Amino acid sequence: MLSGIDYFIVIAYLVGIMVLGLYFARFVRSADDFFLCGRSLPFWAVGMSIVATDISAMDFVGVAGQSYRFGVSVGNFDWLGSMPAMLLAAFIFVPYFWKAGLYTIPEYLGRRYNDGVRAVASMTWIIFFALDLGVLFWATAVMFEPLMGWPPWFSIIATAIVVGLYTFFGGLTAVVMTDVVQMIIMFVGGATVVVVGLYHAGGWDGLTDKIATMGDAYQNHFKLIQPADTQTPYPWTGILFGLTLVMSNAYMIGNQAIVQRCLATKSVWHAKASMLCGAFFKMFIPMLVMFPGLIAVAMYPGMEDGDKAFPTLVKNLLPPGLRGLLFAGFLAGLMSTIDSILNSTATLWTKDVYERFLKKGASSRHYMIVGQLATVVLLIFGVITSPLSKQFPGIYVAIQTFLSFFQGPAFSILLLGMFWPRATQWGGLVGLVGGICTSILLYIFKGHLFTIEEPFLYISWWSFVVGVLLNVAVSFATKPHPNGRLAGLVFGLPKVPQSSCEAPAC
Amino acid sequence: MLNFDWLRNVSPAAAKAVFLGLFIVSGLLVLMIPKASILEGVENPRWWHNLKLWALGVLAIIFTIYSIF
Numbered sequence A: 001m002l003s004g005i006d007y008f009i010v011i012a013y014l015v016g017i018m019v020l021g022l023y024f025a026r027f028v029r030s031a032d033d034f035f036l037c038g039r040s041l042p043f044w045a046v047g048m049s050i051v052a053t054d055i056s057a058m059d060f061v062g063v064a065g066q067s068y069r070f071g072v073s074v075g076n077f078d079w080l081g082s083m084p085a086m087l088l089a090a091f092i093f094v095p096y097f098w099k100a101g102l103y104t105i106p107e108y109l110g111r112r113y114n115d116g117v118r119a120v121a122s123m124t125w126i127i128f129f130a131l132d133l134g135v136l137f138w139a140t141a142v143m144f145e146p147l148m149g150w151p152p153w154f155s156i157i158a159t160a161i162v163v164g165l166y167t168f169f170g171g172l173t174a175v176v177m178t179d180v181v182q183m184i185i186m187f188v189g190g191a192t193v194v195v196v197g198l199y200h201a202g203g204w205d206g207l208t209d210k211i212a213t214m215g216d217a218y219q220n221h222f223k224l225i226q227p228a229d230t231q232t233p234y235p236w237t238g239i240l241f242g243l244t245l246v247m248s249n250a251y252m253i254g255n256q257a258i259v260q261r262c263l264a265t266k267s268v269w270h271a272k273a274s275m276l277c278g279a280f281f282k283m284f285i286p287m288l289v290m291f292p293g294l295i296a297v298a299m300y301p302g303m304e305d306g307d308k309a310f311p312t313l314v315k316n317l318l319p320p321g322l323r324g325l326l327f328a329g330f331l332a333g334l335m336s337t338i339d340s341i342l343n344s345t346a347t348l349w350t351k352d353v354y355e356r357f358l359k360k361g362a363s364s365r366h367y368m369i370v371g372q373l374a375t376v377v378l379l380i381f382g383v384i385t386s387p388l389s390k391q392f393p394g395i396y397v398a399i400q401t402f403l404s405f406f407q408g409p410a411f412s413i414l415l416l417g418m419f420w421p422r423a424t425q426w427g428g429l430v431g432l433v434g435g436i437c438t439s440i441l442l443y444i445f446k447g448h449l450f451t452i453e454e455p456f457l458y459i460s461w462w463s464f465v466v467g468v469l470l471n472v473a474v475s476f477a478t479k480p481h482p483n484g485r486l487a488g489l490v491f492g493l494p495k496v497p498q499s500s501c502e503a504p505a506c
Numbered sequence B: 001m002l003n004f005d006w007l008r009n010v011s012p013a014a015a016k017a018v019f020l021g022l023f024i025v026s027g028l029l030v031l032m033i034p035k036a037s038i039l040e041g042v043e044n045p046r047w048w049h050n051l052k053l054w055a056l057g058v059l060a061i062i063f064t065i066y067s068i069f
Helices: A004-027 A031-036 A043-054 A057-077 A083-099 A105-112 A115-148 A152-201 A203-212 A236-254 A256-263 A268-282 A285-289 A291-299 A306-317 A322-358 A364-385 A395-419 A425-444 A456-477 B012-031 B051-068
Strands: none
Touching: A004 A115, A004 A152, A004 A322, A031 A152, A031 A256, A031 A322, A031 A364, A043 A152, A043 A256, A043 A268, A043 A322, A057 A115, A057 A236, A057 A285, A057 A291, A057 A306, A057 A322, A083 A105, A083 A236, A083 A256, A083 A268, A083 A395, A083 B012, A083 B051, A105 A115, A105 A256, A105 A322, A105 A395, A115 A152, A115 A322, A115 A364, A115 A395, A115 A425, A152 A203, A152 A256, A152 A285, A152 A291, A152 A306, A152 A322, A152 A364, A203 A291, A236 A256, A236 A395, A236 A456, A236 B012, A256 A268, A256 A322, A268 B051, A285 A291, A291 A306, A322 A364, A395 A425, A395 A456, A425 A456, B012 B051
């Protein structure tokens, strides 16, 4: 249980973040303000928001658990899993998206291919985000119950009210600006555990010396690159082909919750700079989430469940006051992910479904209200579905698996769409749907096809390859788009954007 | 083939060289970006507006990390 000072820190954090978020409500007058902050954000706010959105409290526990079991190789997910992709996003994709005046990534796919591709991509993200909300709310309740003594329903509703209020009234501006504060709190909370843990472990040298004497099982604990035939989930071949070339690009370039912030920057330079700023902060994430697992190996060896490494360190090493700070950091991680999901899903629904298929040509204020209502509906859906995580403990893994089916094929059509003018609307649609079907088949027969237990990196790569091949084959067999329709949408072509509504192929 | 069996004999040291090479190639590609594109949207350019420096800085950090570990 937390002490009095810890309670004070947590309550002050919750109230402070709500007041800060509500302050930005005064700047929201239209759909452009609500979804894209009137394109007024500076690069540093967006860069920090990208990191806060990407990292949740589950990363602190889960990544520390993985590093406890497998060592530093789990750090590949934040280093190789972000850096090359964020460079590609900063210098190629984001400037194109920004100049095209987009609100969503599926909107780009709709303009580049057709509305079918836009609808599949948009609905996939909406379903993923909506299901993820319930899991995140439940994670909040699981954190509150042992430390604050609050019953789950109280924690869930309290979090929903705080996040819901500022997201409803303040839109993306409130989400991004609260993310900035939340990232700082996360960094301070995470760094506290690392500094205190390293002190108790005898510093970096003491840590490495202790682990080096623990036998053969730990000989690869400080090696980022694991052999191709390793039994860990991180063979270098999977890291290179699945993570670096496919999953990281799909996440950093195709994830609405990440890219939407870059589209809300005040200029194209700020859009590029925001990605690079985010890449800089991401370099430090593994040190915050991975090092606690290594410290736990040295101090508390032999734990059967690696996910207990982080809570064990917190319980045994942190004094009152610092525990409250860390708990606030945990909450910041969860809340920054929840608010981003709420706003991005409302944007997807309003721009890609409601405005495109249900009501065209309404006023900007009308679409803003639709976005706010979508936020409320999502919030209620998240609260109602949150107990599912208790009834079905595997739901988090199931949701992440569902997303991994989609990422390889989605990146394949984004890549060909941006760099290959010959890619046609039917090539894109067949590539996307065929790639997703390939992922599902590979997953079903993974026991017969793959030698490692969790081959999600390989599945991403091969579904990407199939997506590319299908797109190329069908594109050659169908009528190409005229170059005028592709202006501003394909790298190397003239940069005069054209609305999908005017395009003859649509 | 699905498990990249044909790469099984590549040592982790050689694999590490592949990743370090990837960072170097990324840096070279960044250097090839036209300056006009880098400074697009900036009214009064200063040296710190040069995003090539930002990208090379981050690449230097990750190169160092992968060299050590």
